[in-house]
Amino acid sequence: MHEADVLVRARRGGCACWTVGSSLALPPSALSAPPLVSIVVPALNEVGGIGAALVSVARQSRPYEILVAVGDSDDGTAEAAQRxxxxxxxxxxDRGRARQMNDGAAPATGDLLLFLHADTRLPPGxxxxxxxxxxDPAVSGGCFRTTFDLDPGRDGFSPFGRAFMRLWESRLWMQWHRFAFGDRALFVRRSVFEAMGGFPxxxxFEDLDxxxxxxQHGRFVFLDMxxxxxxxxxxxxxxxxxQLRNLALWTAWNVGVSPSRLKRFYSDHDRG
Structure with a gap:
C-alpha cells in the first residue's frame, strides 16, 4: 500500500467497511512490520459459506491478515465474516470477482498475497x-490442488458423476499448460501482483489471465496440498x-476468444 493511502472506515449496510482513500501518510509503526501473508477473500452474497472459509484461515500459522471483499453484498455476508x-x-x-480481489488487495500490507474463494477451505499448513x-526467488506465484466436498450418499451425485468429479479435480490438462482456475487458491508475490497491474x-477468466x-515474472508452481x-x-x-462447459470455455479462451464473448455462454451472471 502506498504511504499516501489510508483505510477509511465507514458504515455501509449495517456493517463496518473499509475503503481505500488518500490522506496523510501512515505512521512509520504501521509500515515497519506488515503481516507476511495477506489473505483476500472475494465474497458476493456468501453468508452461508464464508464462515467455513474463515475458520480454515484461523487454523493457519501466523503472521497473516484477512481482508473480505464483499462487493455490494446484501445478504449479511459482511456481518457473518465479522462474527x-x-x-x-x-x-x-463494486461487485465482480476481479474488482473485489483488487479492492481487497489494495489495503493489504503483506508481501505475499493469497486469494481464497469464499466457498473454499484451506488445509492445515x-x-x-x-x-x-x-x-525461492525464481517463483512468482502458484496454487494448490483441489478436492471437492463430496459426500457419498448425501451430495446428490451418481457414482459416475462422483468419479467424473474426481477426474476433474486433477485437471492435468491445465497443469500441462501451467494454468489454474481461481478455485485453487492463487497466491503471488505482492511485487509481482503490482507489476502485472492486479487482476484484469x-x-x-480473470484468474487464467x-x-x-x-x-511472465517467474515460475508458477502447483503445491502438493x-x-x-x-x-x-x-x-x-x-x-x-x-465440467464439459468449463472445458469448452477454457479451450475457447486458450485459442483467443475474448472474455466478453465467453461471458455470453456463462450462465452464472452473479459471479462474485
Missing amino acids: TMPEARVVCG ALDALRDALA DQPI AVRAMR EVTPSARRFREVGAVRQ
Whole structure:
C-alpha cells in the first residue's frame, strides 16, 4: 500500500467497511512490520459459506491478515465474516470477482498475497507451504490442488458423476499448460501482483489471465496440498455438464476468444 493511502472506515449496510482513500501518510509503526501473508477473500452474497472459509484461515500459522471483499453484498455476508473472525477487515465496493480481489488487495500490507474463494477451505499448513514455495526467488506465484466436498450418499451425485468429479479435480490438462482456475487458491508475490497491474477487469477468466501474467515474472508452481472448494455449482448444473462447459470455455479462451464473448455462454451472471 502506498504511504499516501489510508483505510477509511465507514458504515455501509449495517456493517463496518473499509475503503481505500488518500490522506496523510501512515505512521512509520504501521509500515515497519506488515503481516507476511495477506489473505483476500472475494465474497458476493456468501453468508452461508464464508464462515467455513474463515475458520480454515484461523487454523493457519501466523503472521497473516484477512481482508473480505464483499462487493455490494446484501445478504449479511459482511456481518457473518465479522462474527466469525472479528479481526477480518471488510472491504466494500463494486461487485465482480476481479474488482473485489483488487479492492481487497489494495489495503493489504503483506508481501505475499493469497486469494481464497469464499466457498473454499484451506488445509492445515497451507500458509507454511505457500511461504516455503515463495522462499525461492525464481517463483512468482502458484496454487494448490483441489478436492471437492463430496459426500457419498448425501451430495446428490451418481457414482459416475462422483468419479467424473474426481477426474476433474486433477485437471492435468491445465497443469500441462501451467494454468489454474481461481478455485485453487492463487497466491503471488505482492511485487509481482503490482507489476502485472492486479487482476484484469473482465467478466470471466480473470484468474487464467492473471496466471499468464504471473508466468511472465517467474515460475508458477502447483503445491502438493489440497484446498477444498464447494461442489455446489456442479450439484446445481450437473457434474458432467458443468465440467464439459468449463472445458469448452477454457479451450475457447486458450485459442483467443475474448472474455466478453465467453461471458455470453456463462450462465452464472452473479459471479462474485
